[in-house]
Amino acid sequence: xxxxxxxxxxxxxxxxxxxxxxxxxxxxxxxxxxxxxxxxxxxxxxxxxxxxxxxxxxxxxxxxxxxxxxxxxxxxxxxxxxxxxxxxxxxxxxxxxxxxxxxxxxxxxxxxxxxxxxxxxxxxxxxxxxxxxxxxxxxxxxxxxxxxxxxxxxxxxxxxxxxxxxxxxxxxxxxxxxxxxxxxxxxxxxxxxxxxxxxxxxxxxxxxxxxxxxxxxxxxxxxxxxxxxxxxxxxxxxxxxxxxxxxxxxxxxxxxxxxxxxxxxxxxxxxxxxxxxxxxxxxxxxxxxxxxxxxxxxxxxxxxxxxxxxxxxxxxxxxxxxxxxxxxxxxxxxxxxxxxxxxxxxxxxxxxxxxxxxxxxxxxxxxxxxxxxxxxxxxxxxxxxxxxxxxxxxxxxxxxxxxxxxxxxxxxxxxxxxxxxxxxxxxxxxxxxxxxxxxxxxxxxxxxxxxxxxxxxxxxxxxxxxxxxxxxxxxxxxxxxxxxxxxxxxxxxxx
Amino acid sequence: xxxxxxxxxxxxxxxxxxxxxxxxxxxxxxxxxxxxxxxxxxxxxxxxxxxxxxxxxxxxxxxxxxxxxxxxxxxxxxxxxxxxxxx
Numbered sequence: 318x319x320x321x322x323x324x325x326x327x328x329x330x331x332x333x334x335x336x337x338x339x340x341x342x343x344x345x346x347x348x349x350x351x352x353x354x355x356x357x358x359x360x361x362x363x364x365x366x367x368x369x370x371x372x373x374x375x376x377x378x379x380x381x382x383x384x385x386x387x388x389x390x391x392x393x394x395x396x397x398x399x400x401x402x403x404x405x406x407x408x409x410x411x412x413x414x415x416x417x418x419x420x421x422x423x424x425x426x427x428x429x430x431x432x433x434x435x436x437x438x439x440x441x442x443x444x445x446x447x448x449x450x451x452x453x454x455x456x457x458x459x460x461x462x463x464x465x466x467x468x469x470x471x472x473x474x475x476x477x478x479x480x481x482x483x484x485x486x487x488x489x490x491x492x493x494x495x496x497x498x499x500x501x502x503x504x505x506x507x508x509x510x511x512x513x514x515x516x517x518x519x520x521x522x523x524x525x526x527x528x529x530x531x532x533x534x535x536x537x538x539x540x541x542x543x544x545x546x547x548x549x550x551x552x553x554x555x556x557x558x559x560x561x562x563x564x565x566x567x568x569x570x571x572x573x574x575x576x577x578x579x580x581x582x583x584x585x586x587x588x589x590x591x592x593x594x595x596x597x598x599x600x601x602x603x604x605x606x607x608x609x610x611x612x613x614x615x616x617x618x619x620x621x622x623x624x625x626x627x628x629x630x631x632x633x634x635x636x637x638x639x640x641x642x643x644x645x646x647x648x649x650x651x652x653x654x655x656x657x658x659x660x661x662x663x664x665x666x667x668x669x670x671x672x673x674x675x676x677x678x679x680x681x682x683x684x685x686x687x688x689x690x691x692x693x694x695x696x697x698x699x700x701x702x703x704x705x706x707x708x709x710x711x712x713x714x715x716x717x718x719x720x721x722x723x724x725x726x727x728x729x730x731x732x733x734x735x736x737x738x739x740x741x742x743x744x745x746x747x748x749x750x751x752x753x754x755x756x757x758x759x760x761x762x763x764x765x766x767x768x769x770x771x772x773x774x775x776x777x778x779x780x781x782x783x784x785x786x787x788x789x790x791x792x793x794x795x796x797x798x799x800x801x802x803x804x805x806x807x808x809x810x811x812x
Numbered sequence: 813x814x815x816x817x818x819x820x821x822x823x824x825x826x827x828x829x830x831x832x833x834x835x836x837x838x839x840x841x842x843x844x845x846x847x848x849x850x851x852x853x854x855x856x857x858x859x860x861x862x863x864x865x866x867x868x869x870x871x872x873x874x875x876x877x878x879x880x881x882x883x884x885x886x887x888x889x890x891x892x893x894x895x896x897x898x899x
Contacts, residue, residue: 391872398875403846403882481891552854587890594882602876806895807835 319636324470327641331510331648332487335503339460339491342499353496353683354425354664355579360501363719364588368501369576370596371508371653373567374453376462378604379511379650381713384624390542392551394605402594404564409590411568413578414730416586417803418796419578426661427574427726428669434729436792437737443744444722445669448571451718452658453697454711459655460485460701469625470644476703484652485698492656492663493690495684497579500656507649512599517639518631519603525634533612542609554764562716562768569719569726572654572661601623603645659697663689714755717768721747724775730800732783733793739783747775840891846885849880 318326346352360368385393424430428448434443460481467480475483491499523529536543549555567573580586590657604627609634611626620625628647631640667686671677677685724747725740753759754767853874 394875402879403843403885406882406886407843407889410890413894583894587894590890591883591887594879594886598876598879602872672861803895804832805825807832807893 318637320632320640321471321474323637323641324644325474326646327624327638328448328467328483328648331645332483334506335491335652337501338502338506339495339652342491342495342502342584346496346498348680348683350425350668350679350682350686352498353422353686354660355575355670356496356498356501358420358579359581360497360579361581361585362588364501364505365576365580365585366592366596367505367508368579368657369573369589370593371504371511371650372576372657373570373573373654374508374511374600374650375650375654376459376647377713378600379515379627379647380462380624382601382604383608383627384621386542386605387612387623387625387626389541389546389551390544390609390612391605392544392546394601398597398601399565401560402597404560404592404628405567405597406593408568408573409586411727411730412574413583413586414800414803415574416578416580416583418686418799423797424578425575426665426668427571428665430574431725431729431740432669434721434792434796435735435737435740437645437741440737440740440744441669444725444739445665446664447718447722447744447748451715452571455715456655456658456662456693456697457701457705458712459488459658460697463655464701466644466647466651470628470640481698481701483660484648484655485694486654488656488659489691489694492660493687496686497575497660500660501576501579504653504658507653510642510649511646511653512596514639514642515600515603515607515627518627518635518643519606521635521639522607522630526614532610532613536609539613541639542612549764552764554761555766558764558766558769561772562720562766565720565723565768565772566716568724571665572657575661575664576657633812643770659690659693660686663687663695717751717755717766717771718748720768721751721771721775723772724779728776728779730796733797734783734788735779735793736783736786736789737792738786739779739781742782743779745773746778747771750774835892839892842885842889846882849881 347357351357382394415427416426420432422433424433428441428445431444432438444474450712463484464479464481466479467475467483491503495502503672523532545551577586582588607627607630608623611623611630614628615629628640628643631643663686666689667682671685672682722744725743728743729740748771751767751771754770759770773790
């Protein structure tokens with residue numbers, strides 16, 4: 318079978334599996350918003366972990382990490398992954414607090430959660446607009462990435478518009494049909510696919526090339542690739558910025574938040590936290606190594622061309638079947654983020670806009686959400702056909718936008734004295750600083766990126782304005798009493 | 813896993829608070845140590861070109877070790893702070 322034939326066969330089998338899982342999940346789901354949006358709060362161990370990890374790990378790993386490692390060696394990976402590996406999963410403890418309250422009060426979305434915590438529609442609207450603004454470019458890059466991947470892997474047999482359409486239709490189907498359960502089940506398969514591909518590629522490449530020593534001799538001629546560089550963009554300021562952005566982003570992502578509150582128990586969340594660093598090793602290390610090895614095996618790639626280095630290596634040195642598997646892995650990593658993002662947007666539109674302001678019944682919320690899934694994917698697909706060169710810049714900057722909400726999101730669950738005015742002022746000021754930085758309205762100081770200034774500003778404003786405005790004892794007590802009781806249970810067995 | 817059987821159901825609110833704070837301090841110390849570890853490694857080794865060992869630089873080996881230690885540290889922090897029953 319030719320390479321194109323094998324790639325097409327692999328893609329069709331993968332798509333059929335996704336459709337099957339979506340159908341199976343739909344058949345298992347009951348009715349009502351909690352079933353559709355949160356899988357009945359019943360996600361357990363591996364499915365919960367895979368759905369969170371798969372959602373949080375985007376095509377950035379296979380493309381961006383490998384491409385940066387190609388150009389800059391291990392500096393990029395070490396800069397982003399050092400302490401992040403430890404701090405990112407701490408979010409699961411914050412998530413547990415949210416899970417407790419969300420379960421007790423039947424809360425389904427982060428916007429709803431913070432509206433109830435602060436009794437503020439104004440804050441809810443700001444969070445909703447912020448989450449939507451930063452999520453849409455990410456969905457768009459998913460459709461574009463999927464379309465381009467199918468076109469490149471099949472040497473143009475599948476044109477870009479067909480590839481993008483296929484990705485949008487498949488994601489649309491299983492998200493529409495299976496809701497959270499559908500996306501969680503497909504994410505489990507998708508996470509297994511992309512991790513298996515990366516591990517296989519990093520093991521088979523040295524085997525095919527005559528041993529790891531052969532690759533090592535190439536690297537001896539490029540010592541710059543294996544030394545931690547402290548020049549921009551991986552200088553101290555860049556490192557702190559990357560660390561803050563990525564470490565804080567996880568809890569700020571609404572689609573990760575929703576998966577956390579979909580857990581069946583706190584123990585399942587806890588398992589996800591402990592497993593997270595190990596899964597990161599299995600995905601990031603192969604991506605970094607393949608990028609570095611690629612620099613010596615296929616030298617001379619300029620700029621974004623190096624983003625495809627993993628797939629160039631598999632196509633040039635590894636068996637055809639692995640190349641086909643590579644496309645499946647790339648589609649898997651793209652879809653696993655896209656489905657969660659689209660489901661979360663539809664959730665927030667249905668619950669936080671339609672149900673909140675038009676008082677629909679619960680069954681209609683699901684109907685609206687399903688319509689939103691299809692409409693948003695249709696719009697996203699249509700926009701992906703336009704030439705929007707800036708969309709990838711905005712998408713990569715979304716990390717900073719989500720992190721800008723961090724002081725509010727975390728402060729609200731740890732600080733009783735926090736007020737809605739503090740939260741609103743913090744969210745607005747942090748977003749303003751982040752966006753102004755993106756537009757280069759102020760200079761970069763000491764290599765620190767806008768995310769640092771945004772989070773710092775948000776935190777200071779949050780504390781100061783909260784202390785200067787009247788307490789919200791009743792609203793705070795409703796949530797914090799649950800967490801105080803939780804703290805007591807940490808040291809005493811409940812009677 | 814901490815020995816949860818040693819916990820007394822009779823702790824007063826004040827005692828429970830103090831005990832929780834002790835656990836929180838211990839968990840924070842682990843967190844600070846984990847955050848400091850990569851920086852200590854950077855300061856200790858400096859920007860020197862390490863020997864390439866089987867094409868896997870020393871940094872990457874340290875990095876894998878850090879990931880494994882992270883999983884252990886997270887387990888310990890969660891064991892300290894997570895409630896005894898969480899259903």
